[in-house]
Amino acid sequence: MVGLQAENLSVNDGPLTQANATLLRPSSPSLPLAELRARYEADGYLFLKQVLPREDVLSARESYFTSLESTGVLKPKTAPVEGIFDPAKSHLDYPGIGAGHVGGNGKPGGDRAAAFVDLALDAHYQDWYAEKFCRHPALYDFVARLTGWGDDTLNLRRTLLRNNIPGSKPIGVHYDQIFLRYGEPTSVTAWVPMGDIKINGGGLIYLEDGDTLGVELEQAFFKKAKDAGLSDEEAKSAFNTNMMSTGLLSEFPVGFAKEHGRRWLVSAYEAGDVVLHKPHMIHASTINNDPDNVIRLATDLRFCDSSKPYDKRWMNSYRFGDGV
Ligand SMILES: O=C(O)CCC(=O)C(=O)O
Ligand SMILES: [Fe+2]
Incomplete structure (x- = not known):
């Protein structure tokens, strides 16, 4: 792709085009550590290509959608690993969690959504997810090396598995320190796509030079x-x-973006990619406009330096209404 010519790439208030967006910079995890650190510091993010084994990510995707299959969310006769939404259904009956639009992080949806929402929450507690995927050594070791925290690198337990059904409302503009504010801003968020995501399939977007602006906004709030x-x-x-x-x-x-004179940085993602971002890095999600109705699944794993004060509320697994 030359420049940004993606069709149907959009957010809550309109399209992303060459006028207000450009591409996220990919990095190979095998680049020299000094270069990777410099990029993380300068850009506020590090978009790592294939840092996790693709088959491990797809296996987690398969477990997730297999566990939700009984709710009728998937298109009949498709394989769970594909995660294809049944076009005969309404996304309103399959609400995602953690999109920040249900009055904090309360339980979304009504009775019709209950089975789906309960199973989606339950996945956070399954071994394939909590023990295997969230603690994947390839990612942990990479973060421990990049940050230089070594054995002090702590995997925060609270994570959000987000299933963005085509057409559903994505999360708005934010930086993560707001939600980790009972600790020092040392944390690293790893945004982990769990499956391939087309450029218009609901991936995360980052604000150009967004870390600097996030730091300024935080100081202003203080x-x-x-x-x-x-x-x-x-x-x-x-x-x-x-x-x-x-x-x-x-x-x-x-x-x-217009108000702050910056562009959004966008990308397609492949299973195995991870974006690390700084605690004040400003980001949001795009609307899932996948032409093949692929459900966008991703999780946010967080790491911190356990030798410094950190937000202890994040040591518990995600629950609805946990107030974080
Ligand atoms: O996956 C999303 O839509 C939001 C993720 C996010 O905000 C994060 O990882 O910090
Ligand atoms: Fe976030």
């Missing part, structure tokens, strides 16, 4: 809270009172 007479400790936990109740910066990525 100052605002201090000016209102809060102690450091109160100011820390009160960030959200200055923000949208969901903790998001905006629901409108196109408008947000």
Whole structure:
């Protein structure tokens, strides 16, 4: 692809085109460590091609969709690993979790969605996911080396497995430190696509130079809270009172990029790719417009330096309404 000519690549408030988006920079995990570190620092992210064995990622994808098959989410006569949404169904009956649009992270959907939502949550507790996938040594070892944390590298237990059904509402603009604010901003998020994702299939997008802006916004929130007479400790936990109740910066990525004079960085992803990003790096998700109705599955795994104070709330597995 030359430049950005993807069809039907869009976010909550409109299309992403050459005018407001460009491509994310890929990196080979075998580049010299100094180069990888320099890229992570300068860009706020590191888009690693094939850092996980593709077959391990596809095996997790298969386990996930096999466990959801009984809900009728998949197109009849397709293999679970394909994760193809049944076009005869409505995405409203198969709501995703953690998209920040249900009043925090409460349980989404009504009765019709209950079986699907319960099974999607249950997957977080299965061995194939919690023990094998989330603790994959290829990723852990890479992060331990990149950060130089070595044995202090801690895998945070709380993760979100996000199934974005075609046409469903993706997560809005945010940076992760907002949700990890009871700890120091040392964490590394690993955004892990669990399957191939076409450029218009609902992948994550990053704001160009978004880490710098995130740091500035965080400082501004802190100052605002201090000016209102809060102690450091109160100011820390009160960030959200200055923000949208969901903790998001905006629901409108196109408008947000325009307002800040930056572009969105987009990409297609392959099973085995991982994007690492910094705690203030600003990102959002695109709408899943996959022409073949492929469900976008991804998870966010987080790592921190356990020798520093970190957000202990993230040591528990995800639950609805856990307040994080
Ligand atoms: O997968 C998504 O749509 C959102 C992921 C995310 O925000 C993260 O990994 O920090
Ligand atoms: Fe995030």
